[in-house]
Amino acid sequence: EAGVTQFPSHSVIEKGQTVTLRCDPISGHDNLYWYRRVMGKEIKFLLHFVKESKQDESGMPNNRFLAERTGGTYSTLKVQPAELEDSGVYFCASSPRGNIQYFGAGTRLSVL
């Protein structure tokens, strides 16, 4: 069974550009989460989908971040326009019921 996959693994963009990160959860997992770790800090929650609905987006830093999960399958996280402080590793996780979350390998975003 395939795990959580994230694409791309690494993205380097310039300040002001747009970047879209993608997450494919484990098949059948209704719960999908986005987290990120910025340099020197702990991993922090961004938001939680249940199927296609946003259950909790309290961790989204500002309106430059937009997450979608059309059809309740894969999810995208768009940053527009990217700022220097958005650099970090973005993790996606999925779960069938929420008690055990399976994490992807992450996307390392570098904003120059």
Add this chain to the structure above:
Amino acid sequence: TQLLEQSPQFLSIQEGENLTVYCNSSSVFSSLQWYRQEPGEGPVLLVTVVTGGEVKKLKRLTFQFGDARKDSSLHITAAQPGDTGLYLCAAPRGGYQKVTFGTGTKLQVIP
């Protein structure tokens, strides 16, 4: 303010040594989890402890939840190079709707 403080931040030991990693908070949790993350990978759940004073063992790893459910420890016996990684304590919040992670302990086991 960090919700979950881990100590030490970094630990470099020789193969065969024992070690303990601590996770402390001023808050009370219904459960705590421990994850291990290897370079280039995401965190992988090792264990969940749910009862104050609970002890769980996973081969050479022993996890303990504090009696007051505010802290936890991870003890590794006879560390192996394969134990190298970043160890994270974490607290599921809101009925497992999100996880709050600790500051992390980076462990290096030297052969």
